[in-house]
Amino acid sequence: MNETLTLAQLRELFLENPDLEATRWLALSISAVLIGVVLWLVRKRSLREEYTPIWIIVSAALVFVSLRLDLLRELTRAIGAWTPSSTVFFLGELFLVAICLNYAVRLSRAGLQVKNLAQEIAILRARVDALAARRGDSL
């Protein structure tokens, strides 16, 4: 007998798909590595402490979702997605857009500060040159 599935039934099948232990352990491992890399970068002074909370929060969220895949499934159902993995991708993309915007703002501010500093240097150097010329030596 040829059994046909409606789209709604097909979606439910995706959503009811049993949790894969391998997926859970992969997510947990990635979270652990991410936390490790963040701490290592802080220790190396390559990453300042004030930039770490966002990555620690992301790692913690990943750990939480790995342990509670049922919540991820509920969220998937709520937002109308078909599979938990597409929900993770969607949230990941949102996070990346937000963090890019945040860094663009920080870069703009840093660029402005660099410009102001360079201008200050130019003005101070002119004054030093003028003082040196008045004294007849080089400072």
Add this chain to the structure above:
Amino acid sequence: MPSHGSEPGSARRGVLVIPAYNEAPRLPALLAAIAAQELPLEVAVVDDGSRDGTADVAARAGATVLRHPFNLGYGAGLQTGYKYALAAGAPWVVQMDADGQHDPRDVKRLLAPVRLGECDLVIGSRFLEPTGYDMDPLRQLGRRFFIALARAFGFRVTDPTSGFQALGRRVLELYASDAFPSDYPDVDVLLTAHRHGLVVREISVRMHAGERPSTLHGGLRSVWYLYKMMLSLWAASSRVPKP
């Protein structure tokens, strides 16, 4: 060595700001022409990270040299001059390009209304009267577009991209703020000045064809300029002017 006015850093008489990027070949003639005018201004050349010895050429000609440690852009170069003038207590500034486009003989005329307190900002316009200045059709179109945009925001100007200007101290204080752009300070900053209640006037000046490529000369740079200027105009018109 020609003399260029008061001693550096003590400009009580005003500053002539010349932003320059790799202008060593053109600067000597321009500085000589300025010296011949015996202007009551300290000449400050802002070297915007040039690699051709622009700073040395300017210093040899007797100008005050403000050296950026690296290239910051045309607008940032102008702003360094404004900040320098403010710190030196200069009551006004005249700005002109280093490429020989602007005629030093017009400086006194440009500055006069600001010195007399008749206005805060004077723009040297190529188009207020027929001066025979030739502009290619694409740049003409761009100019007309920005004139129309400025008019839509309630501000009338005939030469929105002219870099030949005289500025009073109130304008300097406004332009020394972080709102001043590092790249192209054109009709957007004029609109900002207008919205802050500063009196802007145009006078007709002679201009020669400059060697610096125009921002409205076609190509991707023009597209970027158009986009950036429209965004800046909108931002300038939407900000509430600070008293």
